[in-house]
Structures are given as C-alpha cells and as structure tokens.
Amino acid sequence: MAIFRSQDWCLRALLAPGALAVVVLTTGCAPLLAPPYAADYETLDRLETTRPGPVALVKAQPPEPEDKVNTVRLRSARLLSPSGSFAQYLQDALMRDLSEISVYDPKAPTRIAARILVNEIDLGVINGTGRMGVEVTVTRDGTQRLRKTYRAETAFDSSYASIVAVPAGQAAYPRLVRALLRQVYADPQFVAAIGR
Numbered sequence: 001m002a003i004f005r006s007q008d009w010c011l012r013a014l015l016a017p018g019a020l021a022v023v024v025l026t027t028g029c030a031p032l033l034a035p036p037y038a039a040d041y042e043t044l045d046r047l048e049t050t051r052p053g054p055v056a057l058v059k060a061q062p063p064e065p066e067d068k069v070n071t072v073r074l075r076s077a078r079l080l081s082p083s084g085s086f087a088q089y090l091q092d093a094l095m096r097d098l099s100e101i102s103v104y105d106p107k108a109p110t111r112i113a114a115r116i117l118v119n120e121i122d123l124g125v126i127n128g129t130g131r132m133g134v135e136v137t138v139t140r141d142g143t144q145r146l147r148k149t150y151r152a153e154t155a156f157d158s159s160y161a162s163i164v165a166v167p168a169g170q171a172a173y174p175r176l177v178r179a180l181l182r183q184v185y186a187d188p189q190f191v192a193a194i195g196r
Contacts, residue, residue: 031080032166034072034173037093040182044101047185053196054105055098055138058113060091069119074169075162079121086119090134093177097185103194110145110194113137117149121172123165128158130169130176136184138193146193152180 062069065085072079072086081089094112098104118133131153138146156172158165184190 032077033080033082037174039097040178043182043185048101050191052103052194054103054108055110055194056106056108058111060087061115063087069116074166077166110140121169123169124158125160128156130154130172132176132180150183154179
C-alpha cells in the first residue's frame, strides 16, 4: 500500500509547476528504463530478400553494467537497460530481428559478435542527439568473414527544462539502436558475410 502512495506522490510532484517537478524528475521516483526496442520492418524485409543463412549470436560486449558504454546519463538522471546492460539490449534487439526473418539459430556455424564502442545520449538545450558505435564481427566455422565498425546518430527535440528533455532522451534510445542496426543490415559486406 505504501508503494502506491509513494507513486501517487511522484505523479503529483511531476504534475506540479516549476522547480519541484524538475527536481523530482531528475532525482527520480523510479529508475528510468530504456523503452523496448522496435524493429524496422522495411529494413528487415530487404535483408530477408538477400536470403541470409542461419546465424548465431556471441554474447555482446562489454557485459558489465558498470562499463562506461553501459552507463547513459540524461543530465543528473541515469538511463538503465531493462536487459541489465546496453550490450545485452543490443544483443536482444539483434536476436529479435534475426528471429523475425527466421534466420536466428543458436547452433549455426555463422556467428555474429557485437562490441559497443560508443553509446551516448546528449539532451542539449533545444535539440538532443544520440550517438552509437558498434564493432561487428562475423565468423563462419571459426574463420573471420567481416570485422567492421558501424556508427549511427539520431536527433530529437529537446529542451533546457529537464522535465521535457529527460523523457525525450529516454524515448530516443530505441530509435538510436534501430538506426545503428539499419546501417548494419543495409551494408552489402554484412549481407555477404551472413549469406548462404
């Protein structure tokens, strides 16, 4: 019962005018979780037409939640991955996408490994930006077929006010991951590496 009263207080505070709402939002009534990833089906349809072979995934790196790339700050608030780390968030997104086009197979000889190099959301003052860089390696039967770094950037409307900017940055995260994976799936070298 006390939990519900606490959440009601947070809701009332968020609706309150001025500085109190900003303080509550930036200190947080609850952890800020990145929203679920949603696939870009147009890109997946194009990838499916290339007839990729079955692929497995290697555990995305770095897995440690305290690693710099697994820490995303939204001013004084911290954005958390619902998967435990943003590396796992990326791996889950890859698994969902590859399952969607029926090529994910944990026992496949073609294996995709991903290492996050850059993972940032900058709320800015008027416009916010997100940047992500991921090194993707594809091997088949232990032989490297691809090793390449992919980068993506996104932009979104932001604000000086944290009460507007923080939720905007939170909502932007899955779009950043989608933009990064769009780069990967559209790359002819990646397509060739996972081809039959």
